[in-house]
Amino acid sequence: xxxxxxxxxxxxxxxxxxxxxxxxxxxxxxxxxxxxxxxxxxxxxxxxxxxxxxxxxxxxxxxxxxxxxxxxxxxxxxxxxxxxxxxxxxxxxxxxxxxxxxxxxxxxxxxxxx
Amino acid sequence: xxxxxxxxxxxxxxxxxxxxxxxxxxxxxxxxxxxxxxxxxxxxxxxxxxxxxxxxxxxxxxxxxxxxxxxxxxxxxxxxxxxxxxxxxxxxxxxxxxxxxxxxxxxxxxxxxx
Numbered sequence: 001x002x003x004x005x006x007x008x009x010x011x012x013x014x015x016x017x018x019x020x021x022x023x024x025x026x027x028x029x030x031x032x033x034x035x036x037x038x039x040x041x042x043x044x045x046x047x048x049x050x051x052x053x054x055x056x057x058x059x060x061x062x063x064x065x066x067x068x069x070x071x072x073x074x075x076x077x078x079x080x081x082x083x084x085x086x087x088x089x090x091x092x093x094x095x096x097x098x099x100x101x102x103x104x105x106x107x108x109x110x111x112x113x114x
Numbered sequence: 115x116x117x118x119x120x121x122x123x124x125x126x127x128x129x130x131x132x133x134x135x136x137x138x139x140x141x142x143x144x145x146x147x148x149x150x151x152x153x154x155x156x157x158x159x160x161x162x163x164x165x166x167x168x169x170x171x172x173x174x175x176x177x178x179x180x181x182x183x184x185x186x187x188x189x190x191x192x193x194x195x196x197x198x199x200x201x202x203x204x205x206x207x208x209x210x211x212x213x214x215x216x217x218x219x220x221x222x223x224x225x226x227x228x
Contacts, residue, residue, distance in 0.1 A: 043203070044218075090157060103148070108157050
């Protein structure tokens, strides 16, 4: 199993540009989520999905869109990039929360918005 | 709103020392608590998961305890090694009106000196 994969690993954008961060998992997990990690603020939940076709907002959803058309993929879209979105983005997946299964994280995407 | 605090923020110890990392949380209505390891520039790796009904979990030289009533967890690392150097993150899982939520602390940066 490849686990959770993310592309790209690093991206530089100009303010106002749009892009999609890709996330895929091959563990047949129903639950997938996106976090951003910033110094002094820890990891914060952006959006999550409990299954194909079902998504919901997390703690910091503004400026981001998600969709879940398949179990495997959960892309994160930045509609109009802003310098405040400079961060490291992590995708995670797991079996349904509340059980004994841990969350598995991807290696992250480092985004710099100029 | 759940808040997770980790103390100390950084810790430097000589090789071979036993050490304790602390995590506290404000809302005891959790379904589990996880300890993660994060190496520089990498994603998060789950170390131990404790369900709310459990008191502790062990894996090799690692032991994590949970006292839900007092809102505290500790991660005990025995006979520390330079390879243990990393940032250790504590995260609590809880159900909220909008769904499940994993709230992270900011981490303890551990350096084990040879």
